[in-house]
Amino acid sequence: MQRKAAGVVDRGRLEICCTLRGTGGSNPSLSAEYEEMFVERNSNGKRAIVIGATSGIGREVTKKLLSEGWRLGIAGRREKELSELQNLAPNQIAFQTLDVTHTDAPECLRQLISQTGGMDLFFLASGIGHQNVALESDIEMQIVATNVEGFTRIAIAAFHYFKEQKHGHIAVISSIAGTKGLGVAPAYSATKRFQNTYIEALAQLAHIEQVNIHFTDIRPGFVATALLNDSKNYPLLMSPERVATHIIRALNRRKRVVVIDIRYAILVFFWKLIPRWLWVRMRIKN
Numbered sequence: 001m002q003r004k005a006a007g008v009v010d011r012g013r014l015e016i017c018c019t020l021r022g023t024g025g026s027n028p029s030l031s032a033e034y035e036e037m038f039v040e041r042n043s044n045g046k047r048a049i050v051i052g053a054t055s056g057i058g059r060e061v062t063k064k065l066l067s068e069g070w071r072l073g074i075a076g077r078r079e080k081e082l083s084e085l086q087n088l089a090p091n092q093i094a095f096q097t098l099d100v101t102h103t104d105a106p107e108c109l110r111q112l113i114s115q116t117g118g119m120d121l122f123f124l125a126s127g128i129g130h131q132n133v134a135l136e137s138d139i140e141m142q143i144v145a146t147n148v149e150g151f152t153r154i155a156i157a158a159f160h161y162f163k164e165q166k167h168g169h170i171a172v173i174s175s176i177a178g179t180k181g182l183g184v185a186p187a188y189s190a191t192k193r194f195q196n197t198y199i200e201a202l203a204q205l206a207h208i209e210q211v212n213i214h215f216t217d218i219r220p221g222f223v224a225t226a227l228l229n230d231s232k233n234y235p236l237l238m239s240p241e242r243v244a245t246h247i248i249r250a251l252n253r254r255k256r257v258v259v260i261d262i263r264y265a266i267l268v269f270f271w272k273l274i275p276r277w278l279w280v281r282m283r284i285k286n
């Protein structure tokens with residue numbers, strides 16, 4: 001997990017407004033591989049919005065959804081990365097810069113949905129995480145702002161949209177880190193637990209209100225992405241491509257909760273059995 005000095009703004013990005021780029025237009029640089037995907041796409045007819053598509057797991061899931069024939073609306077803060085991804089299939093992908101910590105994020109989402117032509121699947125991959133044994137307040141608060149406030153803000157917007165539409169699928173990437181409080185990453189593990197609980201609450205709310213919304217809470221173990229870009233050795237490290245394959249399978253099966261992969265599912269099963277008095281005495285570093 002990244003370690004950051006207090007006060008450092010994540011990747012130096014500051015103000016982001018709703019910058020929308022539509023679908024359409026030809027792309028002479030379109031690779032043969034994606035041209036093939038593009039042709040396949042026309043058969044699906046479904047629309048997915050991916051928030052946090054600019055890198056890591058979200059980017060890989062975007063590419064796999066593209067190959068499965070989804071029409072896509074993608075978002076994140078980095079315009080260049082969004083534009084590069086859109087260039088893979090310009091007629092099938094719309095993009096918009098969006099920062100979940102900003103109050104205009106729901107409006108940006110609404111515009112992106114409109115540009116995409118609707119939304120059947122809302123996929124939320126945005127998140128940050130840092131180890132912070134020094135408990136630097138800025139770092140902890142930044143994680144809370146993104147993984148709790150931003151997460152809630154954008155999840156609510158998706159819920160409202162699907163409630164009005166009367167159907168939809170909300171999928172989020174949380175983490176196995178939400179299973180227990182991790183001493184080396186207090187805000188990260190606590191915010192991931194929040195996400196697990198929030199999605200469970202929304203699922204119950206949808207049931208109470210008799211709205212046909214499916215929910216998938218995706219809980220991966222360690223994945224080799226920018227989120228873990230320190231020089232540490234993480235055990236059982238998985239590639240984002242492999243994790244994306246698991247995610248697509250879980251989405252197609254409309255799984256409610258999925259731990260990726262089976263090794264982590266076994267680990268989590270045993271973690272949960274550890275009594276609290278013993279857990280706090282364990283020196284878990286990664």
Ligand SMILES: NC(=O)c1ccc[n+]([C@@H]2O[C@H](COP(=O)([O-])OP(=O)(O)OC[C@H]3O[C@@H](n4cnc5c(N)ncnc54)[C@H](OP(=O)(O)O)[C@@H]3O)[C@@H](O)[C@H]2O)c1
Binds near residue numbers: 125175221
């Ligand atoms: N890597 C792991 O080991 C691991 C394990 C379990 C769970 N996860 C979770 O998986 C999710 C994806 O992380 P990753 O590993 O793929 O890392 P990543 O490559 O750093 O991707 C994080 C994504 O979140 C987006 N993002 C961050 N802050 C945002 C904001 N304020 N507004 C909108 N988008 C924002 C980033 O886009 P911009 O920077 O362009 O905004 C980027 O697309 C996270 O929720 C993470 O907690 C990761």
